[in-house]
Amino acid sequence: MTFRAMMQRAGNSVIRRIAVLLVLVLAVAGCDRGTPLTLVRAVAAGAPALSPFFDEHRGLGHDQEIRAAAGRGSLQQGDTPGLYGGTRRTNVCDVDRLKAFLTDPAHHRKAQAWADALGITTDRIPGYLDRLTPVLLRHDTLVRNHDYKKGKAVPFDSLLQAGIAVLVDEQGLPAVKCSCGNPLRPFAGDTNRISVRFGKGSREWRGYERSSVVAVRPAPHRLRQLALVDVTDPARGLARPVGTTGAHDRSFDAGTPRTVPDLTGTTFAEASRVLTGRGLAVGYAGKSRPAADALVTAFDPPAGTRLRFGQYVTLSTSGGTSSDPGTSGTPTAPPPTSPSTPHSSPSSPSRTSKAPPPPSSPHSSAPPSSSPPSSSAPAKRSAPPPPPPPSAPVTTSAPPPSATAVTTGAPPPSSAPVTTSAPAASEPASSEPASSALT
Numbered sequence: 001m002t003f004r005a006m007m008q009r010a011g012n013s014v015i016r017r018i019a020v021l022l023v024l025v026l027a028v029a030g031c032d033r034g035t036p037l038t039l040v041r042a043v044a045a046g047a048p049a050l051s052p053f054f055d056e057h058r059g060l061g062h063d064q065e066i067r068a069a070a071g072r073g074s075l076q077q078g079d080t081p082g083l084y085g086g087t088r089r090t091n092v093c094d095v096d097r098l099k100a101f102l103t104d105p106a107h108h109r110k111a112q113a114w115a116d117a118l119g120i121t122t123d124r125i126p127g128y129l130d131r132l133t134p135v136l137l138r139h140d141t142l143v144r145n146h147d148y149k150k151g152k153a154v155p156f157d158s159l160l161q162a163g164i165a166v167l168v169d170e171q172g173l174p175a176v177k178c179s180c181g182n183p184l185r186p187f188a189g190d191t192n193r194i195s196v197r198f199g200k201g202s203r204e205w206r207g208y209e210r211s212s213v214v215a216v217r218p219a220p221h222r223l224r225q226l227a228l229v230d231v232t233d234p235a236r237g238l239a240r241p242v243g244t245t246g247a248h249d250r251s252f253d254a255g256t257p258r259t260v261p262d263l264t265g266t267t268f269a270e271a272s273r274v275l276t277g278r279g280l281a282v283g284y285a286g287k288s289r290p291a292a293d294a295l296v297t298a299f300d301p302p303a304g305t306r307l308r309f310g311q312y313v314t315l316s317t318s319g320g321t322s323s324d325p326g327t328s329g330t331p332t333a334p335p336p337t338s339p340s341t342p343h344s345s346p347s348s349p350s351r352t353s354k355a356p357p358p359p360s361s362p363h364s365s366a367p368p369s370s371s372p373p374s375s376s377a378p379a380k381r382s383a384p385p386p387p388p389p390p391s392a393p394v395t396t397s398a399p400p401p402s403a404t405a406v407t408t409g410a411p412p413p414s415s416a417p418v419t420t421s422a423p424a425a426s427e428p429a430s431s432e433p434a435s436s437a438l439t
Helices: 002-034 095-103 105-118 122-130 268-277
Strands: 038-043 075-077 084-086 133-137 141-149 152-160 165-168 174-177 194-197 214-217 225-230 236-241 250-253 281-284 295-300 312-318
Touching: 038 141, 095 105, 095 122, 105 122, 105 141, 105 152, 133 225, 133 236, 141 174, 152 194, 268 281, 268 295, 268 312
Parallel strands: 038 152, 038 194, 075 214, 084 225, 141 214, 281 312
Antiparallel strands: 084 133, 133 165, 141 152, 165 174, 225 236, 236 250, 295 312
16 A cells, blocks of 8 residues: 555656646747747758849849858857958959949839849949958858849848858948848848758758858958958968959968957947957857846957967856847948039949048048948049058058968957057057957
8 A cells, every 4th residue: 555655646747747747848849939940041052043133144143152260159259350251353242233234214113123222322322332352251241132023022030041242231241142132131030040942952061060151240340351261271371452343452371370358248249349350259158148238258269379360259148138139130221421522423433443442541530330331432542651561560541461372470450450459459559469450
C-alpha cells in the first residue's frame, strides 16, 4: 500500500512538471504569434531579377563571387570600416547608362515608379545618381527590394548575397542593385525573425550562414568617402570618394595592425566613434543594437590587442535609454535644403572624371537621414590637393595614401571622427596611425 502511494505521488509530480512545461511552450508560442517571421526572398550573385527595371543583358552591373565576411551583430551602420568591398575596376556599375535610361522620355513610366520607390521626383534622378557610389557587398545583406510590375515598383524583402554590386548613398545605405537597376530601401523588419526563401535561380549558396546576415542602418552623418576592402586583395584598403566609381580610389594598407583602445565606461556611441576612427568595426553582444548612451562594461578582444583593418571589437553594454540613430528601420523624408549649385543634368560629364572632394571640407553639419538625400545637388567638387611630400608628418586631416602604392604606415580612412571625450585620445600619437575624419 505504501509502495502504491509512493508511485501515485511520483506520477502526480511528473504530471505537474509536464503541465508547467506545456504552459511555458504555450507562452512562447503566444509571443511568436505577436512577432511573426518575415518572409525574405534570397537573391544570389549573378542571378537575374524576376522583374527588373533595366535589361540585365546590357551589362549595367557586374557581381563578383566572394565569400561572405563574418559579422558581429545583425545591424551595421553605413560607415562601418570594411562593411563594403571594391576592386580596382571602374565598371562595376555603369551609372551613366542607368541615368541615360531613366531620363529617356521613352522610359518615363519606369522612371516615375523608380523615383517613387526612393521618395524623390523624376527631375531629381540625375542629381541623386551622381551622389551614389558603387561597391560590392561583403555580407549577405537584408534590404527592401523592388520589382517592376504593371507600371509600379512592387516592394519585397530580400536577402542579397555577398558579392552583389550595389550603389550606396551618402550615409552608406544600399540604394540601387546595379545589374537590374532596381531601387533598394532599408530592411525594416526584425533581423532575428526572418524566414529566407531560396529558389527561382537563387539556390542556397555555399557559405551561407544565418548568423552572418546583416541589415544596414544609416551612418549618423553624410560621408565624404567610403573605406572599402579590396575583395581581390584583402590586405589592401580602398578609400573611395562618395559619388565616384573607383577612378579616384586611394589605396592604404589594410593589413597594418590597429590597437584596440580601452573603452570601459564610455557610451556605446562614443566607443563606436573611436573604433570607426581607428578603422575597426563595431560588434555587439545580444540580438539588438545597444542604445547610444548604454555604457560599455566589457569588450572583446581586450585593450592592447592588435587587429587588421575592418576586424570586429564586440562590445558588451548595460543600461541606456536613448535610441541609437543607427537602429531606425523606417526611412523618413529629409528636410529640404538650399542648393549650392544646380544638380547635374543627363549631359553632365562622366562620373569617372570627377575629382574627389578635398579632405579638409567637412560635412558634419549635414542632418542625418535614412532616406534618399534631398533634391538639392551637392556643391561641385574641386580637384584634390597634391599629396604631401614623403617627409611631411601624418596629421588627422591627411588623406589616405596614393592608389599607386601601399605603405605600411598609411592611415585607414575613417567615416567618423575620433572624439576627444573617448579614452583613446590619451594614447600617444606614435602608438597608432592617424586617421582622416570623413564627416
